[in-house]
Amino acid sequence: MLSQKKKKLIIRIIIILIVIAMAGGFIFSAVAGVFAADMVNxxxxxxxxxxxxxxxxxxxxxxxxxxxxxxxxxxxxxxxxxxxxxxxxxxxxxxxxxxxxxxxxxxxxxxxxxxxxxxxxxxxxxxxxxxxxxxxxxxxxxxxxxxxxxxxxxxxxxxxxxxxxxxxxxxxxxxxxxxxxxxxxxxxxxxxxxxxxxxGSEAFPVDATIHITKDATGFDAEEWSGYAIMREGADGNPAETTRTENFGASTETVTAEREPVQLTVTEEIKGYTTFGKVAAAVVILGIVAIGIAVAVVRSRKADKAEKTEEKSDE
The missing domain is CATH 3.80.10.10 (Ribonuclease Inhibitor)
Structure with missing residues (x-):
């Protein structure tokens, strides 16, 4: 007949095995998710x-x-x-x-x-x-x-x-x-x-700004009329904007405010979600392994305690 301690130990082991089964399913799902994501993206x-x-x-x-x-x-x-x-x-x-x-x-x-x-x-x-x-x-x-x-x-x-x-x-x-x-x-x-x-005609949207270098030529031609032309200054920053509505008749020149140029690079961080799933699965597996180790240690202690009790009874 099993002692009370061994009954408790068996229950603990059963619980651990259930957790292992669940963790295994989670790990499989996470790994499968990684491969599925690779196949879809x-x-x-x-x-x-x-x-x-x-x-x-x-x-x-x-x-x-x-x-x-x-x-x-x-x-x-x-x-x-x-x-x-x-x-x-x-x-x-x-x-x-x-x-x-x-x-x-x-x-x-x-x-x-x-x-x-x-x-x-x-x-x-x-x-x-x-x-x-x-x-x-x-x-x-x-x-x-x-x-x-x-x-x-x-x-x-x-x-x-x-x-x-x-x-x-x-x-x-x-x-x-x-x-x-x-x-x-x-x-x-x-x-x-x-x-x-x-x-050619309608090459660009009429509200687009055309940025040119300080020494560029040819942008005063009729085909560029109607576009806002921004020429850079001697220091490389925008100096003036010219828009010619009627070639040779009406030219408007305004001084543009200097604005810092911001370059934005957007990069998609691929695999972040799937990496998180796998990491979580590894953590769970580690916890399960610790649980098994604890159960084994307790089993050995229970065996020793039972043997000690048997000797005492004798």
């Missing part, structure tokens, strides 16, 4: 590829991940040709596309490249010289686009209706921005590093 990296073979390289890199779950794509090398761009048409939920370490055949991003996609941040190939018509039109979530230092031409309606696009920077190489290229965007500030490019 997937980042795909293509190291390099042969021209014309990007589709194969992409599918090899993504493995079992559903194409609709790819949230970020990074390409570290290779040269795109026209047929390679077909892959991008199917990336309906991809938010980040960085292909700046690759090149593109003839330096041209094709017409309709990412038109209507849900992309938010794009870095274009390093040798890009021209962006085709409608390349990003209707990308309402697009917030940032990084041009190559070789860019010269932006096609018709290339960024039309990109409502989330607030700021854009052009290198000094830009020479042509076609009509309606940025119509319907949310552009507030447009920065040019060189002289004025040729611009």
């Amino acid at each position: 997937a980042v795909v990296t293509v190291d390099t590829f042969e021209k014309g073979n990007f589709q194969t390289a992409f599918y090899d890199a993504k493995g079992e991940i559903d194409q609709n779950n790819v949230k970020a794509l990074y390409v570290n090398g290779g040269e795109f040709c026209a047929e390679d761009f077909a892959v991008f048409q199917n990336l309906s939920t991809c938010k980040t596309i960085d292909i700046s370490s690759a090149t593109v055949e003839n330096g041209v991003i094709p017409d309709g490249f990412l038109s209507g996609r849900n992309v938010a941040d794009v870095k274009l190939p390093s040798n890009t010289t021209a962006i085709g018509n409608y390349a990003f039109s209707g990308c309402s979530s697009l917030e940032s686009v990084t041009f190559s230092p070789a860019i010269t031409t932006i096609g018709d309606r290339a960024f039309e209706s990109c409502a989330a696009l607030k700021t854009i920077y052009f290198p000094a190489t830009i020479t042509d921005i076609d009509e309606c290229a940025f119509r319907g965007t949310g552009l507030i500030d447009v920065y040019f590093s060189g002289n004025a490019p040729a611009v």
Whole structure:
């Protein structure tokens, strides 16, 4: 017949085993959650590829991940040709596309490249010289686009209706921005590093401010009339804003207040929630292990106490 102490010990062990089972389920759930999150918010990296073979390289890199779950794509090398761009048409939920370490055949991003996609941040190939018509039109979530230092031409309606696009920077190489290229965007500030490019009608929203360098030329041309042009001063800070409503007839110049420039970098901290779950599971497992150790120690003490009592009875 079991002693009272052993009965209590058995009850404690049963409780501990129940806790272990529950903790095991929690740990499994947490780990499964980590893998599920990785599958749903997937980042795909293509190291390099042969021209014309990007589709194969992409599918090899993504493995079992559903194409609709790819949230970020990074390409570290290779040269795109026209047929390679077909892959991008199917990336309906991809938010980040960085292909700046690759090149593109003839330096041209094709017409309709990412038109209507849900992309938010794009870095274009390093040798890009021209962006085709409608390349990003209707990308309402697009917030940032990084041009190559070789860019010269932006096609018709290339960024039309990109409502989330607030700021854009052009290198000094830009020479042509076609009509309606940025119509319907949310552009507030447009920065040019060189002289004025040729611009088509309605290239930018009329309420956007055009920022130019102190030595820039060509921005007094008729095609720039109606835009607020802010020229930097000798110290690199804004000096004056000029808006020409009727070319050659009415020019208004005002002194702009100097304002500090704030650069904000937002980076999503991935895996924070799932890390917390796994950490909690590890803590629980540690507590359970301590409980088992305590139970074993108490079991040994109970055995010793029982033997001592038996000897005393004898």
